[in-house]
Structure formats: structure tokens, C-alpha cells
Amino acid sequence: MYLHLAHFGVFLALLAAAVSLPVRSISTGARMAFTLLGLSGLATATSGCMGMLTGCSLNLVLPIGLPWLNSHQHLDPLAGFFLLIVGGVTAIISLFGPSYVIGSVSNLAAARTLAFFTGLFVAGMYLVILAADAFSFMVAWELMSVASYFLVAHDHHKKENVDAAFIYLLMAQVGGLFILLGYGVLAGFGSGFTFTDMQAATLPVHWQHIAFALAFIGFGMKAGIVPLHVWLPQAHPVAPSHISALMSGVMLKVAVYGFIRFCYGLLGTFHWQWGVIILLVGCASALLGILYALMQQDLKRLLAYSSVENIGIIYMGLGLSVLFASNGNPVLAALGLVAALYHCINHALFKSLLFLGAGALINQSGQHDLNRMGGLMRLMPITAMCFLVGCISISALPPFNGFVSEWLTFQTALQGTVLDSGVTKSIIAVAAASLALTGALAAACFVKVFGIAFLGQARHQDTLQAHEVSFGMRASQILLASGCLLLGIFPSAAINSMQTIPTDLLGIGLSQVESGGWLWLTPISARASSYGAPLVLFGISIAWAGAYLLLHPRRRKTPVRYSPRWDCGFGSLSTRNQYTATSFSQPIRRIFRPIWPIDERVDPPSTAEDGGRYSVHVGDWAWEKLYLPLGRMIQRSAKMVTKIQGGNIRTYLAYSFFTLIVMLWIVI
């Protein structure tokens, strides 16, 4: 039943793609497409939610696909959870979409392609999650990848957009190849390509390792773990903002889904080495992601790097879970898995929120660069409030949702003492340390973003033209922001309803979550740790009200007097006196100097009036040390191969001649 509802959602998404083609006006097309997309989101979110809550697994074989392999579909708690994320975020973004597209796309053909591929992209994501055999999975996966390629390349008149889209496509294809090989290994030992057959397969240990490595690289490429993350900061800034929100908030989660499905669902066994690898890669992604994010000036590129960080945190949770599972502590494994999944949904919410906010900002101010924004809080108060909520959530501050998942990850890590091996124990200690560092740096990063973009004074004329965005755009941001707050305040209820996932995958749930009452989240036991999120909010409100009421008589007696800012007595301050995004992160740049390849230049003043110029460009080591040399190597070897192509007809005939002789020799 719910599975049919999900398929109805897929149908609606495809319909949204189809309906946009014949429409003659941009606004009608956008409205129709996004309405259908929103409905499809609602339908799949409902079915996903029910699939997760009921906890049973639905299966269906569709009469399409290859003759000997019909398309298998399923809906179990894990798929339901991710379907909820994809569907929910899609539904909310559909509110944002119409006015954004009308405001930013002027060309009818471009609007058509955008709407068409958005529908295909969303349908692809639904189908990836619903797929229950390798073949449908791969078809849906490629549909998702290719559709999103066209979305990234949407504004294809600029060269850098095309380049970014090409890198994205290339990496998506290579990743897809790895995933295919991973499924191939499983299918080779199993009796077929359906997930149930693969599950039943028994693999020798080294083939398990190979399958894991293939899946880790394949899905990691899509998820954006370090050093496979380079496409993210390229592709996100060039895609339209609602697409960035979908790609960063949702598509990365689909990759995480694939990885969890492969590891927990299909492989079914756990080795501690896998846990260590996932954990360490997660740490590296989290730390490097946020450090690189801190150095960016382009708002959307910054958010893209921050996605790398959050994927890192998710992987840390998964790594801990695998470690505990391999050590025979299923309860703690369930805790780690729940922490990772909770961060998945949280990141989907706040990263979509931030990308939508960034879209609204860029749409209004016409600037991508943080250094040209400023003072937007007065002009766009609602967007600013929602963006602030997103910033607080992503910085993992109580009482919002990002804090809960990070707290859960910490709690999981602190249980590391139960492990047998000292090696893993101390690795977990180091991982906890890097998670702490990540959290603090994330707060620094988003203080910068909000402080530079929304506070202070406008740094550029265009910014002054900004005004609050349309109702739909505001509504979607408000919905996402309240989602962040709700998941932050009622974590125990949310986690209780996620119990079915670890129960399904690991055979055990978290029985202690509400052991101290619904107000308290107690993941392990009431003694070990407790977090009463509603009480925190209540306590802050009480203290606030107390301070406010105590000062009330005083406030009436002496009202606030307004005056100019303190200017040290030198006369009025200009907007250039403010800190910029670059100067704000300068101390951190100096402390963690070797982390980035930095091209820093100071040109001395040429004349007395000219103040000289300072420029700083922060690159990416992964790009410069890994991908460029790789690219050069490929090019060199390609050049060597071109020697075969001599151009002389006799040489070509000689090739045929020798080939013939060799063939004859082999055959005879």
C-alpha cells in the first residue's frame, strides 16, 4: 500500500518533468512543475514515514526491466527513513522553487530544461531508494547522476560552469563504475542480482574486503568524502540554489543510504578495519571540510565544503557503529547508526535551509561573494532569522538539532572503553578530539557567514537594493527552520520513531532512550548521560523572562538613547572599516597554515594615493596534489598512445597485417 503511494510519488515527479515541456510561459511552467513535485514529495514522504514507523518490509516486483530480471522494489525502515528525507525536503523546496526560477531564469528553453531535469532528478532519487535489485539501483543511480549533471550545467554559457559540470559527471561515472563492480562481486558469489540473493551470498573474507572497498569508494565519491570531494565545491556554486539545496541536502544522503544499504544490508558482516577506515576518513573529511569552508569567500562554495564536513560527521557515526558491531556490541552499534542517521536528517534540513537562504541572498543582492554583502538583516529580516537558525543548527549549538546528533556521536565515542583492542580505543579517543575541534571550527565558520552577510554595513551598492523575498520562498525557509527547532527540542520522540531501523538492520533497538521520561534523551542509561532539550529551552526562557522583568522598571525610567557608533574620535566610519570574510578568518589561516595551498600577494602602492593591493587565494591540496597530477599522467599516456596514429596508410595496413598474423598464430 505505502509502496504504491511511493510509486505514485515517482509518477508525479516524472509528470512534473513531462508537463514542463509543452508549456509556453516560464511562470506557468514553473508553478505547475513545482506543484506536482511538491505533491510527489508529500506522497513519498508519507509513504516513507509510514514505512519507517511500521517497521515491516514491503516488497514488490514490477513487470518492467530486463526479461530475466524484473525490477524489484522494496520499502523497509531504512528506505522509508531516507524516502522521508528526500520527499520532505523536495516538498518544502517546491514552495521555494517557483518564485526563485521566475526571478532568476529569463530564457524559456532554460526554464524548460531546468524543470524537466529537476523532475527526473527527484524521480531518480526516489527510485534509488526504492530499488531492491542491483539493476534497478544502477539505472536509477545513473538517472540521478545524469539528470543532476544537466542541472549543474544549466547555465552553460560560462566556461567554468561547463567545466564544473564535466568534473561532476566524470566523478559520478567513475563512482558509478565502482558501485557496479561492488554489486558484481556480491552477485558473483550470490545467486542473482536481487538484494535478497546478494544478502544470502557467503563471501570469502578477502572478497568481503574488496566489495567493501569498492562500495566505500563508489558511494564515497557521491557523498563527497575527502579526498573524493573535489566535485562538490565546483558543482554547488554554479547550480541554481534550489538544486544545490537538493543536491547537498538530499542527494548526498542518497549516497549515504547506498553505503549503509551495502554495508549493513547486503554485506551483513563487519570487520574492525572497516570501522577504523570509515572513522578516520570521516574525521579527515570533517576537519578538512570545515577548515576549507572557513577560508571560502563564495557563499555557496563555503556551504559545499561544509557539506563535506557534515558527511564526515555522518561517516564518523557509521564508523563507530561498524567498530562496535564488529566487536560484538550491537546496542552501541545501534547508537552509532542512529547518531549518523539523525545527522543525515538534520543536515538535510539545515543545509537545504542554508542553501535556500543563500539563494535568496544571491537573488536579491546579485552577489556570490561574502565580501560584497553585509547589512542584509535589516533588509531581509525573515530570511535572516531563518538563516540564523540554520547557522546555529549547523554549528551544533543547543537547543537546535545539529547539537543532538553531534552529542549522540560523542556519547557513542565515549563508550569506546568497552572495546577489546587498545588500538581502536585510542583511535576513538582521537576521533572524539577531532569531532570536538570540528564543532568549534564550524561555529567560527558560521559566525563568519552570518556576521559578514547579514550584519554590519553593506559593502557593495547592489546589496542595498535587496528586499525581502516572496511568500513561497519565505514559507519554505520558515518550514525548514521550524523543522530544525523541532528535531532539536524533541529528539527522544524522533529517535524513538527511528528505532525500527537498527532493529531491522542490527536486530536490536535503543531501549533506554526514554528511560528517564519523555523529557530526557538518555541514549545509554539515565546515569551515563541525559539531555533534556525541552527543559533547556524552558530554562533559557525562564532566565530570560526573569532578567527582562527585573530590568523592566529600569527600562521605563531610562529608555535607550540612540547615538552614532564609537569611532575613536576620528570622524565617521566607512563601510571599509569593517572586517571582511578574508580578514575574519585570518588568525585561523595563520594558525593552521600548512592545511591550504595559499597564494597570498601584497602589491606595494604604486603612487602615494594608491593604498596597494592585497589578494589571497586559497586552493585545495586534493586538487593540486592528487587530481592535477593524475590528469597530467593520463594526458601523457594518451599522448604516447597517439603515436600509433601515424597518418601513413602503409603503417595502418602494417597494423592490420601484424594483427592478422598474431590472430592466426593464436588460433592455430
Next chain:
Amino acid sequence: MNFTVLTLAEQIILTLAALMLFTSFLLLAQTRLLTLIHIFALQGALLFATTLVIAFTYGRHHLLISAALTLGLKVFFIPIQMQKLVTRLDIKREVEVVGNPSLIMFGAAALVLFSYYAVLPIRELSMLATRNTIAVSLAIVLLGMLLIISRRKAVVQVVGFMCMENGLMFAAVAATQGMPMVVEMGVALDVLVAAILFGIFFFQIRTEFGTLDVDKLNLLKEVD
């Protein structure tokens, strides 16, 4: 975790071990020569305390001699001599420039971890409650080496050498409750001789090169 079953003496030994490790870290973090020498004396004092505790709790009275030697040489004689030397050479405030200090510290933390794994097989053999101190002593030795290779000034390298020796002594005392007396006497003499030799060398290097920077010794190579 069965930390609770340890006796008070064993707890004290473990604590002293941790403190010794900590002084090694302080040595690595320190940039001023005089403070460096003081910390080195402090480490000697901790070693002395450990030896005393073990001598009394396990009734190994020959360790008392070793303790006295430690006190005399490492807490007083060598530090005082070095302090005099540094004052005479007038380099007491000289700030040592090394690579990235934070990076070295993280490397040091990694070394501690490494030495823990390196001694895991040895740990299995020992039944003593204080067997974990072997890892700490190996770490002290390695940190002493790190100190030597990460600093330029010859004085610090002597401190690093002594620090390594402290680590060895600590292993001998804490993990196996003392070596034969002859060995200990020999080691003590060795240290003394080394210290004096280094003292003489300092003056030689200084008069020859006008500095104590060991990188300047590169000039001694034959082939350019």
C-alpha cells in the same frame, strides 16, 4: 577496569610515570634554555621519587644507592653545571626556533601512541601491576630523541640525551624493579662522563664556530 585493585604505592608509581611523560612534553614545548634545564631537573626529581617509592615498598634497598645517584647527578650536579655553562656562554634567553611547534607536539602524542603498541607484546609477559609503565618509558626515550632532532642548540641536545637516559632508568626501576647494581653504577658514570664531555665540547664548538647551532656543523663535511 581494575584500577581499583592497585595498592597506593602502585597508584603513586603510575602517577609519577604520567608526570614524567608530562615533563617530557614540557621539554618539547619549552623554548627557553634555563626553563628547559629546570624542567629537566624536575624530571630527575620525579625519577628519584619513583626509585625511592619502589625501594621502600618492595624492600629493594640497593635501589636507594641508585636513588641517591639520581638525586645527586640529575637533580643537582648536571642541571647546576649546565645552568652555569649557559650563563657563562650567555645564551640563557636564546629562543630556540624549531619547525611548527604544534606539529611537533602532535607528533609527540603520536609517538606515545606508537610506543604503547610497540610494547604490547612485552606487556603480555609481565605480571606486575606497573607493567604499563614500560610504554611510558619507551615514550620518554622516543621523546628525548625527538627533542634532539628537532632543536638546533647543542645544549638542548644534551638535555634530550639525558632525557632518553631518564626513560631507560625509569623502565629499569619501575617495570623490573631495578637492574644489577653494577649496571646502574655504570650508567650513572656514563651520564656523568657524557655531561662533562659535552661541557668541554660546547666550548670547543663555540670557539670554533662562534655559535652553538649544530646546523653549523654541516660546514665540517668534506665534499661540497
Next chain:
Amino acid sequence: MNVSGWILALGQTALLILLAPLLSGWIKWVKCKFQNRRGPIPWQPYRDLAKLFRKEVVMAQQASPLFRATPYLVFSVTVLASSIVPAFAVGLPTAVIADVIVMVGFFALARFFLCLAGMDLGTAFGGMGASREVTISSLTEPAMLLSIFTLAMTFTSTNLDAMVLHTLTQPFQIYPSFIFAGMSLLLVGVAECGRIPIDNPATHLELTMIHEAMILEYSGRHLALLEWASMLKMLIFGVLICNLFLPWGTALHLEPTAIAVGLLTLGIKLMGIGFVLAASESVLAKMRLFRTPELLSLAFIIALLGMLGHVILEVH
């Protein structure tokens, strides 16, 4: 629902709020004595606060609502943090609201808004203070969490209440890792509270300010709230360090004599830690901003060492 427990918890929060200026005054007084100055009486901060509360608020025309809300938010978050610290008794009902990680989160939340308020007006000082504050906090916060994790792994709990109770009820023993955790926490406390050698609370020289630079534009009752919050934060750190490492004297049962003993020992411990802080501030000089990372990474390393020490030495 035990009513007396809640009353005691409220009483403890009120007591900490009221005591906070006294600790600052005490530190200042001791420091002056060290430096052969007469010094203001220890309750001078109360007079300063009262004066600030009476004064008119002068606010910049460019200020946004966020700027006005920040003092209240920072104050209330700090007050909430003070209610979850076991100060003179364990088993208070407020203690389970949040564990120590959440408390670190509270401080981070307060700092987040303080930095934003600093950047709100678009002056150079505000941005400078905010930039430096986030830089320093991004190094202190992990060190603090790490040293607390060392304790948490030993006590198998992150609830402050359970930690203190564990030390009080178990037979006495020395944990080597605690020495590291304690040292790291001391360094972190000094940095978090903006004391010498990281920041100078008495400075008004713009280029060296961190905390002061962010609140430069505040005046009147807003400034009073922020000052009070920072005093309260220092008191919380003092109580935390005292009670995590030397919890003896803290009341195990909520009965009058035990609470009286708890209060008395808390007073003595706080005076002691204030004395140590004043002494260290008298002998140390403020560090250059770019030297502070070395000190803070030392704190981080010590904390990491404590954790490794716990794994190596204490777990068999």
C-alpha cells in the same frame, strides 16, 4: 517530584549568580595585594554593576534587534549553565537537565551570539574581537571537551552530578590521567574567561582586547548583564574545576548540616582557586595573540595525553 530539591536547585542558582561578582572582586583584591597595591574592596564589582544598571543605555543607530537581544540571551544561557553545576550538593533535580557536553554547548551558544553582536555594528573593533574570540575558542573548546572526556571515560558518565558522586562514593585513588585533564582544564578556564595570559580583563588598549572589543558598544544595563554573565562564567569554571577534581565536602544528602558543610568547603575552594589565579596573573604577562595558539595547543595536547594516559595506564 521533590519540592525541596527544586527549591535547593533554585537557591543554588541564585547563590551562584549572587556570588559571581564576589569571586571577581576577591581575585582583583588578592592580585592588588600581590602587586603591593591597596586595591578595591572585594565587593566593589557589586557597586560597579549597580552603577551600570542605573545608567542610561546608549545604543548605536545601526544596531539590529540581535544586538539588543544578545545581553539577555548571554545572561540567561549562562544562568542555565550555572544551574546544572553541582556546587555544594549532588542530587539536585536540575543537574540532569544537561550533561557536561551540553554545558560546553551553552558557552558556545553564548559566545556565538556575543561574536555576532560584535559584528553587528560594522565597526573594526567588533569584528576584530569576534575574529579573535572564535579563533581562540576553536582551540579551547576541543581541549575542554577532551579533558572532560577523560573524566567521562573513567566515570562512564557525562553527567556532572554522576561524576562528582562517583569520586565521593568510591574509595580514594589517584588517576594519572586526571592530572593532565586538570591541567588542561585550568589552561582552558583561563583562556575561556579571558584572563592573563590570553586576554587581559583590565585592558582598554584596543589592539590587545578580545572580549572587551566585542562588547565595546554596550553600555548601561546591557553592559551590566554581559559583565555579570562573564563573572558568572568564571565562577562556573571555578566550581567545575574544584568539584570535578576535589569534590570532598560536597553534600551527598540534602540535609541542613551536610549543605552547610558543602557551602563552607565550596567557599574555601573558590577562595583558593581565586588565590591561585591571582598569583599566576601577577607573575605572567599577557601573550602576543599569535603566541596563544602554542599555549592552547599545549592544553589540547595535555588533554589528549590525559586521554591516552587513561587508555594506556588505567585500563587493563
